[in-house]
Amino acid sequence: MEIQVVKHVLDANLTVANQNREKFRRHGVFVVNVMSSPGSGKTTLLEKTLTRLASELRAAIIVGDVSTTHDAERLARSGAPVVQVNTDAFGGDCHLAAHVIAGALDSFDLSRLDLLIIENVGNLVCPAEFDIGEDAKAVVLSVTEGEDKPVKYPLMFRVCDVAVLNKIDLLPYLEYDRDAAVAYIHQVHDGMPIFELSAKTEQGMEAWLGWLREQVARKRSK
């Protein structure tokens, strides 16, 4: 006997993601899910982002790692509230799922936030598949990685709204083909905004911060 089911396998995740989304909407907080491969400089980028925005926006961050609290300790220096979630407590997962975010939200007073950054687990595959209730997804790519990462991990670049090309201060020392990287990104996601910057020297940071400010303002006015 055959029974029709027709249900998305990640349905349970989507239900919780929708609950998160509703909470974010109610409090008018803009939530960005930041993803990349390990070592792209995500934590440095977010550390600088939080520090630079500290005087104008009320921001907080949830940071996911398979283990350790190293990133949280670094991010806390910005003065923003930080919650570290280690996915090994959830089976060493390679991504943050909606229920993990839901649990972390208890640590914040969302009504006192404008911006919530979620630093996902370093991985270009799985996090692309999981809705966590965010408003926007950003992917960070660094010039020490291959130019062709976007075509190797097309789903990630397809689902993200913006890309950050990090570590551009290293370009003089590398044989990195910046134009090829940009072309690959646009081959997968036509017109995707790309913020070329160095989180270390803060060159190019302003455009990225401007985008965040704009998104926060838009969410608040809704």
Place this chain on the structure above:
Amino acid sequence: MHEMGIALQIVDIATASIPEEMKPARVASILLRVGKLSAVIPDNLRFCFEVVSKGTAVEGSDLRIEEVPVVARCKDCEGSWTLEGPTFRCEACGSGHIEVISGRELDIVSIELEEGSDTT
């Protein structure tokens, strides 16, 4: 990479789909539709499913995976085509203004109960 979590969800959904009055029925097969753009590798999923289904009503059931091609539609020229590689541009007019209409599926379509299940 997250096939283990997916496999657990499949076991949960399939088990919950067995009508109450037919329990303890056993599941003979599960039909799954997996888009080629989804981050799931069928062979890995089968292996994980075998492991996590042990001791459940779906243990030993046949996981039938139907792969769904990535099909896109051009918003400019309205043409649609099947993508064979990671180029998300219209085959006909070159526009990047496209919409992926299939290829991200990860759906349980149906389950088949073992024969005799409904008489127990």
